[in-house]
Amino acid sequence: MSEIEELKRQIEVLRLNMIKVKEGRPYTDPEVVAASRELDAVLDKYQEMLMKKFEKD
Numbered sequence: 001m002s003e004i005e006e007l008k009r010q011i012e013v014l015r016l017n018m019i020k021v022k023e024g025r026p027y028t029d030p031e032v033v034a035a036s037r038e039l040d041a042v043l044d045k046y047q048e049m050l051m052k053k054f055e056k057d
Contacts, residue, residue, distance in 0.1 A: 007046040014039040
């Protein structure tokens with residue numbers, strides 16, 4: 001599996017986790033914020049990889 005595909009898989013897992021964590025909690029709840037930050041970090045890596053890939057092409 002390519003690194004981009006692995007990041008896409010991680011994004012989906014983290015997205016579903018964030019939805020589950022958010023249920024019944026405010027967006028400012030520390031667990032929701034932590035889940036969101038984790039997802040953001042992987043999304044940032046994915047975006048960087050896409051930008052590098054398109055710069056090469």
